[in-house]
Amino acid sequence: MAANYKNKILVIFAHPALQRSKINIELRQAIKDTDGITFRDLYEIYPDFLIDVIEEQRLLVEHDIVVLQHPFYWYSCPAILKEWIDLVLEYGFAYGHEGTALMGKSLMTAITAGGSEDSYKEDGVHYYHVRDFLRTFERTAALCGMNYLPPFVVHHTSELMNPKDIAVYSDLYKRVIMSLMDLKDIDINTMNKFDYMNDFILDQFESWSV
Ligand SMILES: Cc1cc2nc3c(=O)[nH]c(=O)nc-3n(C[C@H](O)[C@H](O)[C@H](O)COP(=O)(O)O)c2cc1C
Known part of the structure; x- marks a missing residue:
């Protein structure tokens, strides 16, 4: 890989009521027009839920890192993202004996x-940690041979x-995306010492600034 290679990032965005969004609309704005990012708003592109599987698969193949952004x-x-996962990550493409298209991506x-x-x-009202609830995404990535990165999480919206x-969160999200672009070898074990990508990135910035 060339020294100046930048990871290509595909952001799959799903918010069914963007007109009422306070947070996602700002996070979205912070990153969507950045060079090297392909930003896809599923509810905007597919208001009828008719997902173009071939096109979505083509985009996945072209990118190194996939970000699923949603409330x-x-x-x-949200429902459309589940529909996207169900249809796009199909047998023979994303998993199964010959389904190797996503292997090595993140x-x-x-x-x-x-x-x-x-x-x-x-001892909290939700009982489990956010990462416990995200296990289905983690295992979906694993089944597709992808590296599962710690999630970026904004709490208490x-x-x-x-x-x-x-x-502050919009800036941090942008930093996360820019850092992922520049990441050469994704050291998944080091990253996963952090529950959240927020903390991994802040830790990286702290160690770079000393
Ligand atoms: C249908 C629905 C389900 C929700 N479920 C959860 C939930 O399981 N856990 C949680 O912490 N917040 C939940 N929330 C709160 C949303 O996550 C929160 O309003 C959203 O992240 C705010 O982002 P936004 O300003 O971009 O809409 C839910 C909200 C709605 C409307």
Whole structure:
């Protein structure tokens, strides 16, 4: 791989009510027009849910890192993203004996959650950690031979009405995306020492600045 090679990033975005979004709309804005990123808003492209599987598969093949960005809905993703996963990651393409198209690529989830970080603990209202709820995405990536990166998570969205707080997360998200672009060898074990990509990136920036 050439020294100046940049990973190509495909962002698959799903929000069924973007006109009411406070957080995703800003995160989306922070990254969507960045060079080297292909940004796909599923509800905008497929208002009738008729997903163009061939086109989606073609895009997946062309990219190195796939980011699934969405609000956390019922501990999972909005419906159109599940439809996309069901149809696009098909047998013979994404998994199965000859389904090797995604092998070696990476997957990261970028979610916003109404619940606070503390609420996603054993003594909190959601009982399980966010990463426990995301196991289905983690295992889907594994079955496709992909590296599963720690998720980027924005918690407690109802408390984040302050534009300054939202701007901090938008900047961090942009940093995450830019860092993933520049990442040469993805050391999945080091990354996965961090529950969230947020913390991995902040740790990287701290160690670079000393
Ligand atoms: C249908 C629905 C289901 C939701 N399920 C969850 C959930 O399981 N866990 C959680 O923390 N927040 C949940 N929320 C809150 C959303 O995650 C939160 O409103 C969203 O991330 C805010 O982002 P936005 O401003 O871009 O819409 C849910 C909201 C809706 C409308």
